Amino acid sequence: MQSRGIVFLAALLAAAIAAAGPRPAAEHASQGEKSMVPGELLVYIGTYTNNERSKGIYVSRLTLATGRLTDPELAAESTNPSFLAVHPDGRHLYAANEVSSYEGRQTGAVSAFAIDRDSGLLTPLNQQSSGGAGPAHLIVDRTGRVVLVANYGGGSVAALPIRSDGHLAVPASVNSHTGSSIHPTRQAKPHAHSINVDESNRFAYAADLGIDKMIIYKLDPAAATLTPHTPASVAVAPGSGPRHFAFHPTRPYAYLLNEMLLTITAFNHDATSGALSEVLTLSTLPPGVDAQSEFSGAEVQVHPSGRFLYASNRGHDSITVFAIDQSTGRLTFVGSEPTQGSFPRGFGIDPTGRLLLAGNQRSHTVVAFRIDQATGQLTPTGQSLSIGTPVCVKFVQ
Template structure:
C-alpha cells in the first residue's frame, strides 16, 4: 500500500472451513476496493465481529461448541504497521455454545449463543479486553420445524436505537426476545417476547433510521416481517410481511442478513441458495415493503451484507465461494451493481470502522 489514508474493514471467516480467521483490509475511498493488510487465526471460527466505539478494539465470537469471545487490537487503516490484529488477553468462555453474533453496549459485550439458545453478557476491562461473564439469559421453547426448531436458537443480539433495550432474534422459537441490561452489574433481565408466524425462523433484524420500526429477516421462510418498535415500552409489534424472493424462484433458499438504507427508503436482504440480494422499497409509513428485484450476490451462499460508512456501497460476504463482493448502489432505485471482489475463504461477515 501507499501512504494514502484509506479506510479499513475487517472480514470474519470460518477457520474450520479453510478461512484465515480475521482479515484486516484497507478500503479505497474512491472505488470501494478492498486490499488485504494482515490476518490472524488466533481464535477458531471468528464468524462475527464488532468494533469498540472509538475503533481501537475489535471483538470476535468464536463459533465453536465450547463458545468464546475474544478482543483484539484493531490496526489503523493506513499503510503503517503490519496490519495484523493482536489478541488482548485470552479468549473468554461465554457459558453457551456456538455464539453467532455479538454487540457492545453499556460497557459490556453481549453474545447470542445459537447452540444453547442463550444470551451472555461479558464485562470489558479498561484496556478493552474481556473479563468474565456477568449474566446469562437462557431461552426456552421451540417451533414446528422438525430439525431446526427443536429448541431455542438465539441468532442475533443488538441494542435498540434508544440504548434502553436488548433485542434477540431466536430462530428456534419464532420470536424476538426483549431484555434489559444493568450497566452496573451486567445482569440481563427478560422484559418481553414478540411471537412471529410459526415456522418462519427469524434470524436477524435491522432498525429503520428513524427508530420507530424494525425489519426481521426470516431464514426458514423467505420473508421479511415488518414491525413497529415502541422504545418507551420496549414493545415490538408485527404489522406485515413481504417476500424476499420472487414467485419464480425454484430453489431452496435461506435468508441471512438484512440492511436498511441510510435514507430509510430501501431494505436489502441476502438469500443463500438463491444466491441473490433482494431489493425492497419501503413506503412512506415504513410499514409496507415491495420486492423490487433480486440481483446475483457475486458468489455463492451470501452470509452477510453490510453498507460502507457512506451508504453508497453494499458488501456481501459469500461464504461458499470464498469472497467478499462489493456493489455500487443506485441512489434512485436502490439496485446494486457489482463493482469488484476480493478472495476471502469461508467469509462470514464484514464490518467497517
C-alpha cells in the same frame, strides 16, 4: 584542492538535510507498512476456519471514491470468528468464536482485539466464555461498555463487561431461552441467533430461530446485565426461524429476517415500552420465485439513509432490495441482484452508504457492489476479494 572541495560539498549537503527537517513518518515506514488516508476504510472479514481455507480474521482497505479494495491480509489468527463487532471508539474489535467447547466446557468464546489503525492488524487482548455453545452473533452496546452475544447451540444470550482497556470480563449475566416450535429437528429446542439493541440502548432483542420468537430484555450497561422484559417476547409465524434483526436509523421501525421461510417481518417499535407490533411479513425472494429446500435467508441490513433494506438469500444466491416507506415502515420490492458467488451468508454496507460488500461463503469471495443512491439498486463494481469461507463484513473508519 580536490579534497577540500569534497569536504565543502559534504557540508553543504548536511546543511540542506538539516534545514529540511525530519521526513514524514510515512517515509520512514518499513516496506509493507501502511497508513490510513482520508476516504479510506478498513474492512474486516470474519470466516470459518474448520475447512483449512482460512486462518481467522482478514483485513482489506477500501477506497470510497474508486471502490478499490486491496488484497486481503490475515489480521489475526482466530478459530471460527464467524461474527465481528467493532467498538464505538474504533480501536477495538470483538469476535464470536463459533465453537462448541472452550477450556473443557460446553461453551463457545468471545475474543477481544486491539485495532492498529495504520496497519489494520489486530493484537489479541483476551478471550472469555460466551456463556453457551456455538455463539453466532454479537454486538457492542451503544455506550461501549458491554458485549452482548447470542449462543445458537446453547440457546442463550450473555452480557460481557468491557474493561477500560478493551479487555473482556467474564459474563455478568447469562439468560437461557426455553421452548420449541414446529420443525422436528431445527426447532426442537431454542437457538438464539442474534441480539441487537435499540436506539435508546435500554432494550435488547434476541432473535431465536428454534422457538419462533423475538425475546425482549432490559439492558443495564453499567451492570452489564440483561433482564427479561414485559412483554417478554413477540411470536412470528410457526416455522419462520427468526435469524437477524435491524432497526431503522431514524424512524420507529424494525425488521426481522426469518431464515427458514425466507421472509422479512416489519415491526413498529415503541421506544418507550420496548414493544414490537407486526406491520407485515413478505418474502425476501423476487416475485415469481418459490422457496426451495436448499434456500435460506441470512442477513438483513437497513441502508444508513433509512430509505432501503437489503436481505441476502442463500441458495438463490442473491441480495434483495426493498424501498422503505418512511411514513409507515412498509416495504416495496425494488430488485434482486445475484451475488456472483455461492451462499451469501453475510454482507456489509459501508458507513457512507455507497458500497455493499457481499461474502459468498461457499465460493470463497467477497464481492463489491455500488449502491444507487436514488433507487437503492446494486451494481457490481468489478472488485472482489478471494478469502476462504467469508461470513461477516465490518467496516472501520
